Amino acid sequence: MNILLLGEASYVEEMQAKIKETPHRVVAIGTSIPQAAEFLKTVGYDAVFVGFDINDAVALLEGYEAPKGVKVWVSADEVTLTTWRKIAGIGAIPVVRGTEMEFLNHYRSTGSRTVPMATADHVGMIRSSKVGVLKKRIIAVYSSKGGVGKTTIAMTLAATMAEQANMKTCIIDLDNTREGSDIARKFGYFLISERTPNSVITNWANFPDQKFRSWELVMEYLTPTNISNLYFLSAPWNVEDEKFMTPELVEKVVNILKQHMDVIIFDMSDDIRPSNIKAMEMSDLILYIATPDPDVVDIAGGFAQKTLAKIKMPIEKVRLVFNQVPDKLPYSLQVAADKIGLPLFAEIPEDKLLRQPRVTESLFDNDIFKWKFGDAVYRLAESLLPDGSMTQNKIPWYKRLFGKRAKKEVANV
16 A cells, blocks of 8 residues: 655654555655645555644645545544544544554555556655655754855755755845845845845744745745745844844744745854744754864854853754865864864865855856855755755766866867
8 A cells, every 4th residue: 555654754754664564655755744735736645644733734634635545544642522523624534643553454445546656746846755754854054153154055055955856945044243134145135236035034023823824925925036946034134123033033934934845944143142042942953164274163162062051052953064175184174073072064165166256146146056065065965855855966066077078088089
């Protein structure tokens, strides 16, 4: 039997382990509401298990018509009369979490319903989700030192996940240390040109809580980009509005966007303000960006060995990413990581193309994905996603370079 598995990462992993012991197979996994909604539009499954919060599960299944003979079970910690009415009211079957396999083992196929999975628009999403569980949905990109390339990494990581993994992604700018927004600037929205984004984060204070499931309304509070699946939320356009960027507002924005986005990425300021702490708390992973410069290494060590304890942030959530790494160093990056006290997660080489003045409005007009920097961020994204998530084959920059050279040499023979 082909099973569609939809729910939070912990639920999906728990169910996967149980289903492996049976003749049944999981054909696709959706660990976010938008992923799950896309999978329900496909065909090729005989049963559905849903393990989201009950209210989210009900909202997901409202208006959904299961194909003939397909059973839909919704897991709950406790099935009360209210819960039963909610779930049964949408045509699903409520089950107590932990008893799902009893229902599955008693279920018998009533006919030949299994047909190939839908192709076209859903192929990429199916491939990205059926292979594993997306655990790192909310990622904070942070550094205690400015000028280390934090914003460029955050933006390129978000763009890579959106374009290469077909994941609906939003990058949120929490760096309000200057007028305007660096994220907005890199997408071509400039303060002096009076071209402003659709919305800034402080506008979300006016978002009606009861309409959090309305994608049409959420879109009014985000700015789309020219990259498929990628949206951004600007920091306040005026620096004095920083006082309105509260932890409560950050929490509200994240809780709403989780209903619509596969991945949320924070680009944070280099200080430890309350809104930054809240973003770190809500993140599944914190990427700390540093360079091999001794001063930057020392500052990073202060964050790892002192600041994290002061703000009561578990060090297990933090991974070290070295940026602007030159071809030759008098010491190894692992030695530097040991001094800092954080696990070395990735290294991004120095790329001279990034140091050139940008003459295009958008950072991505330069085809940054083809640079050494873009390749390294692509590998970083790969390491954060389940195996096989990337839907486009990417040829490393050095293979493209030498490949072109080889073709020229052959042509000249």
